[in-house]
Structure formats: C-alpha cells, structure tokens
Amino acid sequence: MDAEEAVTHRSALTDIASVATHATISIVGLVAFLHPFWTAQVGSATEHTQDAPLMTAALIALSLIAMLIDAQQAALDVRQIALLGVLTAMNSALRFAEVALPGPGGFTPIFFLIICGGFVFGARFGFLLGALTLLVSAVVTGGVGPWLPFQMFTAGWMGLSAGWLGLFSKTHAPMLTRRSHFVLIIFGAVWGFAYGAVMNLWSWPYTVAAEAGVAAAHLGAFETLRRYAAYYALTSFAWDLFGAAGNALLLALFAPAVVRTMRRFRMRFVFVWRLETP
C-alpha cells in the first residue's frame, strides 16, 4: 500500500468511526434519556432501577466524551480551536449577564449563538459550541452539578441539528435568505420547548417517577408518557414558552446580521493549502 492509498484508507476509517460514533451516541442518548418509560414497561421494581439515574448520568457522560473525541479528531484545526474558544467565551459572557439580570421564565440568550454557530460552521462545530458553552458558563457562574452532562449533551444536540439545518441553506452567499431566516426562527422556537422537555427527562425521575420504579412499576410506556406530558404541561410549559419566544425573537432580530458576519469570517477561516503539482 503506497502513501496515498494509506491516507485514503485512513480517511475512510475515520468516516466510518465518525458515523458509528454518531449512531452510538444517538442510541445510547435515547435509551438513557427515555429510561423512565422503558423501566416502567419492563416493570422491574427492584433495587436495580434505583441506580438508573447514576447509570444514566454515566452513560451520558461517556457518550459526551465519545462525541467530543470524534469532533476533535475530525474537525478541529488550530483556527477552529481559536474560533471555538472565543465564541464559547462570548456565549458564556451572555450567560453571566443572564445570571446577573435574569430574563422572564426560561428566556436565555445563549441558545441564539449556538444555533447561529452550528448553522454557519457545521454540525460538529455546533455540537462543540453547545456543549462547551454550557460547561464554561457553568464553571464561571457556579452552575456545575449532576445535571451538567445532560445540559451539555442537549445543547450539543441543538448545535448539531443547527448544523444539519445549515446544509439545506445556500451557503455560498453571505446573506441569509428570507426562507432560511424563517426556518431558523421556527427551529429556535422548537428547540426552546425541546430543550426543556429533554432536560425534564433528567429531573423527572428524581422528583416524581419514583412511582414508576417503586410504587407503580405496572404502568405501561403509554401511560408513563401521558403522565410525563401532564408533568411537563404543569411544571415547565409556561417556563419554556418564554425560552421559545426568546429564541424566536432573538433569531428574528439578529440572525441575518450575525449569520452574515459569521459567513464572511468563515471564508477567511476556511482556506486550504494545496501543494503545487509539477
């Protein structure tokens, strides 16, 4: 095998590893986040279900590490490292401002930049920006806790999906089209609710779903889902409404200018040295 073939072989393996990592974290993430539903389905009212929150946290943390390693292997060169660090700091400063001057309900300015960053710089970059923003801002504001891997994972998913959304946008022009802008606003609003709904899956077993594991293991998955919907509607819907509206408002007002600026800088960032062939 000559050098060129070796490089091609290595590149193909990297792609396979990357796809396998994405598939793994998707499966593990779903199983871990949705554990209250399937533990209710199997009806295992034993001490094994009591360690479910710890096992869930461990699996989410391991999946997060796998995704970070995949992203750093495939995507990060020195320019992206610097860009990611600076954007993470800027977003964390917004979280700092939010702690000092809290907005109404679940309104937070940090998701706006994660969505725009993922949309412009791609899915892997979006995942890293989401996950690392939550990590740095938690360290700075004293918000580190058992919930942090879940927050990082969910914010990473947000950035990842924003990157996928960016694939469907016209990326050769710096301007954001009207249609893309509208889609981005809807996307932000949907994630405002989705972030709360996913994070509630973390807190739910601690507060209420003890009944699913101990007192009412006979509940089926559908009944558990119905109860979760009621729990979400009662405890979080109004809160997340402000988050969704805030995301949509920020994206409606600032996304065109921010995306345009980021795309201009991306052209300066993404250049490739090519060896001149004789």
Next chain:
Amino acid sequence: METGNAMTHPIAWLIWLAAATICTWNSRNPFVLVLLLLALIIVRFAHPQREHALFSPMRAALLVPISAILNALWTRAGDTVLLRLPESIPLLGGAVTLEAITYGALNGMALLGLFLAFAIVQQALPLTSAIALIPRALHPITVVLVIAVTYLPLAQRQARAVRDAQAVRGHTVRSLRDWQPLLMPMLAGALEHALQLAEAMSARGYGRSRNMSSTPQFLLIAGIFAVLAGWLLRTITHQSLLGWVAIAGGLALISAALWQLRVAAPRTTFKATRLQVADIYGIFGSLTALIAVLAPLPGKDMFVWTPYPTMHWPAFAPLIGVLLCGLCTPALLTRFIDNRDKTNQTDQDAQ
C-alpha cells in the same frame, strides 16, 4: 493557603465527590439522608462562598417541599390517605397519601445532597485544578476551554468598551432591537481576535502533528455499548453478575481508548500537583464512606427503605452512620489547619 482548604488535590476532591454522590443517591433512609446532609453542610460552611453562583442553598432547599408535593400529586400508592382530590381532575385526581409525600421529600433530600456535593467541590477547587481534571485524551478540547476562560474577562472589557463607544455616538438602548449596534461589534471583534490567536498559535508551532488512528474511537464505541448492555442485563433480565462483568469490560475498553489517545497527545507539565498528607486523609475519609455503602456490612439493608405501602419506622445501624461521617474529613482538615496556622501565628507574635 489561598482558598483556606487543606485538601487541595483535584483527585482527592474527585474521590470525595464520587463518595458523596454514591452515598446520597443510594439511600432513601431518612436518618441516613439527614446525616449525609449535615456532613455536607459542615463541609460547605468550611469553605468560602463565591459570588454570582447559580447555586443557593436556600433556593436548593426548596427542592424538598417541591418534590414532596409533586410526588404526592402523582403517586396513588400508600395506605395512609390524608385527603382526596376530585377524580374529575385528569391524572391528579385521587388519594394523597402520607407515604407518597414522605417518599417525595426523601427524593428531594437526595437531590439536595447531590447539589450540595457539586457546589462544595466547585467552591473548593480553583479553576485551573478543575481544568487539569480533564483527561489528556481531550487535549484539543482542553485548549479550547483554556482559550475560552482566558478570553472571558477580555470579552467583558470589550463589551464595556463597545457600550461606551456607542454611548459617545448618542446610542441608547430603548428596545431589544437597539442591542444590535452593541452585539455586532462585539462579535466582529471576537472573530478578529480568534483569527489573530490562530495565527499566533500556528506561528508557535501549534497544530496537528500526526494523523490520529481510528482505533480508540472504535474501542470507545464498543466500551459504551458494553456498559449499556450491562445496565440492561441488570435491569431487564436481572442478571446482576453478568451485568457487572459487561460493565467492567466496557470500562476497561474505554480506559484503553483514553490511554491510546493520551499517549498520542504528549504534554509537559509546568507545575505538577502532588498529593499532600491532608489529601491522603481526605481520600481515606471518602473511602470510609464508600465502604459503608458498598461493603456487605451488618445493617446495610437500612439504605433501601421505602415508606410504601404503610409508613413504618426506619432502621439505623450506628457503625454505618460513623463510617458515613468520613465525608466530613475535608471540613475537619480545614479546621485543624486553620487552628494550627493561628497557633503558629500567635507563637510568632509572642516571640
């Protein structure tokens, strides 16, 4: 000592956090939970507070009544009926029982314990020590974090400078739209800073030195699946031993993957932190508490207590209670070091 705490090594604090988390989550016995919360509160007050922290003990304490109320509204189990909500209320209608309230409150106490444990470690560990805990396998991510943490004060200064510059031009913030003239210069400045930083890093030789192998990623994936399979075996098929074997095998694969990545990322350490005597005592105290939960000691059954179906008095084993007090070690060490420093200072003043 800068932070006033005697136990300073990040590994010692990590073991303490693991012990506190495992002890707290594995117990629903009210006596044990009260004991653990007392231990955590003692350690918490032995360390200085940080400004702008999201965590507030008073706010977190609300978790106990909130959890009790939510569990009471959702759970219909338990024999001691306190009141009945009208059945016409969907999902919430039915009997509210003393057992459900009790179990909810115990869940809230466990959650409060977890919050306290993480808050304490965050108070005790300096930021640089926390970053040092990140595995070397994640070296590029660590560089990103260091850049972010060091740029953060600069970003705040830049925000003030932009605000002042716009104010000189007569700009005032009346609505949300008026934030754009502040946001855009900040973003452009940040991106420009990133470009300059990247050039500076390249000029100093920072970059990808070699093509990374995909083997660690495949090992990592296999390890995660093995851990997941182990958990499913324990939970669904109740094959506890086989489940633990799968989990142990998965962790071994993950360790191998991280080790390979660690070797591929050579790094020099400017100032290595070493375990001090106080750290050894702290680790010993943490392990003592872990033994109380994990070892087959007499009276260990007291951890698994449930008020269902009828409320009854929980058991308590004094030996296990004493072992759990090992979690107080960081507070005792801090107190001991403080007193020793004060005594030394008094002696020096007297001389």
